[in-house]
Amino acid sequence: MQIHADPITVNCRKVLAGLDFLGIPFELVHVDYFTGAHKVEPYLSINPNASVPSLVDGDLVLWESNAILQYAADKAGMERAYPKDLKKRADINRWMLWESSSWFPACYLYLVENCVKPLLGGQPDADVLAAHDAHFHKLASILDNRLADRPWVTGNTPTIADIALAAPMHLHGWQKLPLAQHKNLSRWLTQNVESLPSWQKTWVGEGFTTKKQSAVLAEA
Ligand SMILES: N[C@@H](CCC(=O)N[C@@H](CS)C(=O)NCC(=O)O)C(=O)O
Numbered sequence: 545m546q547i548h549a550d551p552i553t554v555n556c557r558k559v560l561a562g563l564d565f566l567g568i569p570f571e572l573v574h575v576d577y578f579t580g581a582h583k584v585e586p587y588l589s590i591n592p593n594a595s596v597p598s599l600v601d602g603d604l605v606l607w608e609s610n611a612i613l614q615y616a617a618d619k620a621g622m623e624r625a626y627p628k629d630l631k632k633r634a635d636i637n638r639w640m641l642w643e644s645s646s647w648f649p650a651c652y653l654y655l656v657e658n659c660v661k662p663l664l665g666g667q668p669d670a671d672v673l674a675a676h677d678a679h680f681h682k683l684a685s686i687l688d689n690r691l692a693d694r695p696w697v698t699g700n701t702p703t704i705a706d707i708a709l710a711a712p713m714h715l716h717g718w719q720k721l722p723l724a725q726h727k728n729l730s731r732w733l734t735q736n737v738e739s740l741p742s743w744q745k746t747w748v749g750e751g752f753t754t755k756k757q758s759a760v761l762a763e764a
Contacts, residue, residue, distance in 0.1 A: 545570040545616070548590055549597035550577035552752040554648065554655070555609040556597045558711035562613040562704055564742035566622045578752075609711075610640040613704045625703050635698050639705040643712065650676075650683050651712035654719040663751070677722070684726045691728035695736055702740065710737040718750045 547563065547570050549556035563570055575581045575596050583594045591598040591607045599606040599615070606612055614637075617626035627633055653676050657668040687697075687709065696702045697709055710733055713721055723730045737743055748754055 546573050546600040547571070547597055547612075548573045548575050548587060548600065550575050550582075551746065551754050552748055553577050553596055554652070554711050554714060555595075557714055557746050557748055558609045558708055559597045559599075559612050561711070561740075561742045561746040562707040563616055564745055565702070565707055565740065566613075566617055566620055566625055566704070568616050568620050568622075608644070610644055610704075610708050613708065614640070617704055624701060627703070632698065636703050636705040639697055640708045643705075643708045646683055647687070647709060648712045650680050651719065651721065654680075654721050655712075655715065658720045659715060659718050659750075659752075680722065681725070684723070684729060688726040688729040691732045695732070697732075702736070706732075706737060707742075710743070714748060715750070 545568065547556075547559060549559060549572065551557060551560055551572075560572070575587050577596060581587055582591070582596050587598075588594060590600065590605055593607060595607070597607070597609055597612065599612045601615075601619075604615075606615060614626060626636060653672070657673055661668055690697060694700065697705050713719070713723075713733060716723060716733065723733075746754075747756065749756065
């Protein structure tokens with residue numbers, strides 16, 4: 545199984561953390577996001593959307609990060625992470641669809657304004673952020689309410705829905721995501737998700753780096 549990805553991006557980290565969480569071995573084919581390798585051949589023949597990640601498994605070519613996690617979990621028979629029970633699966637699928645259609649774009653705006661723009665020498669647009677505020681809090685409250693009485697989004701154990709939902713927030717400090725009022729969501733993210741070994745192994749830090757400062761110093 546090959547994963548074509550750049551580990552620094554939201555949806556790639558999602559898949560890399562998710563596959564590690566599922567215990568599935570794969571070959572990482574690096575697609576350099578910052579040089580635009582996802583916008584040209586040969587990658588475009590794999591994913592005509594010009595976005596990462598993608599999976600290649602024999603004759604199956606699959607894009608959409610959540611579809612990749614669902615396929616991989618089923619292929620590995622990881623029922624705990626993606627139960628076959630009809631209602632449990634419907635719940636997980638619902639949150640993964642919500643993540644892709646609503647939550648990812650809501651969090652991505654903060655990534656663009658507070659991380660990408662300053663990195664390229666620009667400034668966050670305070671008006672854009674202010675106009676988005678109510679929409680973000682509406683969605684964050686939905687997730688926060690869900691987490692009020694359970695440690696993980698769909699129950700007492702983590703599933704691929706938790707990995708998917710956490711990914712758009714993976715740089716929450718640098719993104720300046722306004723999480724303070726969403727106590728359940730914050731607890732789930734910082735105490736539960738960020739404690740998962742698979743989350744820690746796929747660490748991405750400020751400046752879009754996968755190298756921790758100690759590793760950088762050791763190399764110098
Ligand atoms: N819904 C897709 C979204 C994929 C996506 O937008 N990936 C971003 C990186 S996180 C990307 O490659 N964007 C293209 C670009 O910025 O040029 C998925 O979940 O795989």
